[in-house]
Each structure stands twice: as structure tokens, then as C-alpha cells.
Amino acid sequence: MSYLLDEAVAAEALGGGRCRVQVTADWNTANQTPNGGYVLALLQHAVLQESAHPDPLSISITYFRPALPGPGDVRVREVRKGRRVSTYDAVLTQDDKEVAHAVVSTHDWDAAGSVEHVPHTAPDAPRPDDCVDVSALVPAGMVPILDRYRYRAPSAPGWLTGRPSGLTESLCWIQAADQRPVDALLAGAMTDAFPPVTAEIGHLASATIQLTVHYRRRPATVWALGHVTSRHVIAGYHDEDVELWDEQGRLIAQSRQLAILAGD
Numbered sequence: 566m567s568y569l570l571d572e573a574v575a576a577e578a579l580g581g582g583r584c585r586v587q588v589t590a591d592w593n594t595a596n597q598t599p600n601g602g603y604v605l606a607l608l609q610h611a612v613l614q615e616s617a618h619p620d621p622l623s624i625s626i627t628y629f630r631p632a633l634p635g636p637g638d639v640r641v642r643e644v645r646k647g648r649r650v651s652t653y654d655a656v657l658t659q660d661d662k663e664v665a666h667a668v669v670s671t672h673d674w675d676a677a678g679s680v681e682h683v684p685h686t687a688p689d690a691p692r693p694d695d696c697v698d699v700s701a702l703v704p705a706g707m708v709p710i711l712d713r714y715r716y717r718a719p720s721a722p723g724w725l726t727g728r729p730s731g732l733t734e735s736l737c738w739i740q741a742a743d744q745r746p747v748d749a750l751l752a753g754a755m756t757d758a759f760p761p762v763t764a765e766i767g768h769l770a771s772a773t774i775q776l777t778v779h780y781r782r783r784p785a786t787v788w789a790l791g792h793v794t795s796r797h798v799i800a801g802y803h804d805e806d807v808e809l810w811d812e813q814g815r816l817i818a819q820s821r822q823l824a825i826l827a828g829d
Contacts, residue, residue, distance in 0.1 A: 568745040569713060570754060573603065574610040582641040584611050588659070590634040593709040594770070596827055598631035600710045601773035602757025606750050608655045608667040611639040613750075617651045618671040621749045625777040626667040633659055644668075649676065674783045687814035693717040693738040693788050699725065714758055715740045717788075724764040733762040733795040733803075740788045747784040747817065756807045756820035759793045763803055763826065770827035771803065778820040786811035801826050 573592060576584035592603035605626050613621065637659040644652040650672045657664045690696070696717035702725045703711050717738040723730035739755055741747075747755070756778050761771045790810040795803045802825050809818040 568741065569743050570606065570741065570745060570751055574607050574750070576607075576611050576614065576639065578614065579638075582615055582643075584614065584639050584641075586611070586637050586639055586657075588632050588634055588637050591709055592713060593634075595708050596631070596770055596772055598772075599634065600754075600757060601626075601628060601776055601822075602754040603710070604628070604632050604657065604665050605667065605757065605776060605778070606754040607637075608639060608657055608665065609669060609753055610750060612641050612653045612655050612667070612669040613671070615641045615643065616653060616669075616671040617643075617646050618673045620672055620674050620783065621753070621780055622650060622670045622672045623777065623779045624667055624669045624753060625775070626665055627775050628665045628773055629663050631772070632657065632664050635659065637664065683816070687790060687810040687816070688736055688792050690719055690736050690738070690790055693740070696738060697721045699737065702726075710758060711760070713742050714755075715742055716759075722760075722764070724760075724767075724769070729765045729767060731766055733765055733798070735759065735762050735765075735791075735793045737791050737793070738788050739791055744787055747786050747789050747811070749780050749784070749818075752780065752784055752789065752809055752818045753778050755789060755791070756809060756818060757822065759791050759807065761803075761805065761824070762793050762795050763798060766798070768798075768826045771824040772827060773822050773824045774802075776820060776822040778818055780818050781816045784811055784817045786813070786817070788812050789817060798826070 699716035792808040
């Protein structure tokens with residue numbers, strides 16, 4: 566079966582660590598530009614085609630300018646090939662302009678260590694079927710990326726019901742609209758797929774400047790629970806932390822980004 570995300574990140578190998586991609590508008594945000602998590606998935610996918618290891622461990626991406634729908638080139642460079650962890654960098658270029666730069670560490674979960682200490686458990690939340698269908702509250706086609714996912718929350722977000730809470734925190738289940746199983750590629754995209762919780766203080770549109778994702782296991786789930794928090798909004802910039810948990814209450818990924826509020 567072909568899934569939407571896999572089609573959107575498909576790459577034509579050109580040799581020498583280069584590939585050609587086709588950026589789509591189907592993952593646009595409220596800013597009318599491709600979502601940062603989607604761009605992250607494009608670069609991560611390109612790196613995994615070149616990697617000595619099968620699994621991403623972390624990715625840190627800086628966005629120089631918004632991507633645009635249309636063709637682009639990705640150049641992947643091996644920085645260091647290690648026994649346990651290897652590192653690569655990747656640059657997305659469109660119209661001879663660098664759009665985004667990522668540093669990606671890869672490894673093999675089957676060869677990972679065994680030490681575990683997990684005092685912080687998954688947030689308590691009803692199962693997705695017992696939650697509010699948040700997707701039904703957003704008109705189809707209004708924000709393309711929101712049509713790529715399905716959202717379920719314990720209660721309807723205040724900003725969507727005309728009663729913003731003033732609390733920049735949310736708990737929400739997320740699933741690919743075509744029910745694609747979650748893997749590292751989708752998990753990375755998902756960390757930037759939640760509406761910014763700054764909407765609860767009247768600011769929905771924001772643009773990511775820098776995003777880092779740490780992967781904590783090979784996922785095996787279809788729904789993921791996202792705990793999203795913005796702790797500080799200063800001078801028009803805001804942070805956003807995301808923890809992504811699977812249906813069994815296991816941590817899949819953690820992310821942190823710095824973003825700028827649109828229009829500020």
C-alpha cells in the first residue's frame with residue numbers, strides 16, 4: 566500500500582549523495598508554506614538512503630527560508646561513520662537557494678544498549694475513541710496539513726470553540742489520515758503537526774526556525790499521544806516541546822523547537 570507521506574518524500578537518486586525531490590503543497594500550514602515537520606521528513610528520508618545504520622537517532626534542522634511547492638535537491642554528506650552511531654548532514658536546495666540544513670545521527674535499535682530508567686510515564690488520557698474528534702471542528706481544506714492527520718483530544722481546544730484558555734499546553738492523539746503505521750519518519754513529521762498551543766493566547770500561525778527530534782524507540786503504533794507545551798513567548802519567539810507516546814504508553818520521540826509568531 567502506498568501512503569501519503571511516503572509519496573510526499575519520494576526521492577530520485579542522482580548519485581554522489583544527491584537526490585531530487587518534489588515538494589508538495591499538500592502539507593502546507595496556515596502560513597501557506599510546507600510544514601516544517603514535512604521538510605524534516607524529506608531530509609531524514611534522504612539521509613536514510615545513504616546511512617550505514619537503519620534507524621535515525623536524532624535530527625536537528627535549521628530552516629533558512631520557507632520551502633516552496635515544486636522541485637528541490639537534497640545533498641547528503643557523511644560526516645562520520647561510527648561503529649554505533651554515524652552522523653550525516655543534509656541540505657535542501659530550491660532555485661539555487663539553501664532552504665534547510667539538517668544534522669542527522671543514525672544507529673541500529675537492535676544493537677542499542679540495555680540500561681533503562683523511566684520515572685516519567687505517559688500522561689493520563691482517554692483512548693482515542695473516547696475523545697473529542699478535533700478534526701471535525703476544522704473545515705476540510707482550510708489548512709492542508711490538518712487534512713493529513715486525524716486528531717482526538719480529551720476535550721475540545723478552547724481556541725477552536727471561541728474560548729481560548731490562556732494555557733499554552735495540550736494533550737492530543739494524532740494519527741495519519743490514511744492510517745499509516747507510525748515509524749521514525751512519521752513520528753518526526755508528527756512532532757511538528759500539532760496546531761501551535763500559542764493559539765490559546767490568540768496566535769495560531771507560527772514559523773519554525775529550528776527543530777530537534779530525539780527518537781527513543783522503534784515505534785509500533787497507529788495512534789500517538791502528543792503532549793505539547795510552550796513555556797515561554799518572548800519578543801515574538803516561542804519554544805515548543807513535544808513528547809510523543811505510543812498506544813502502550815511508551816515514549817516514541819521528544820522534540821523541541823524555536824519558532825516565530827507570524828506577523829510579529
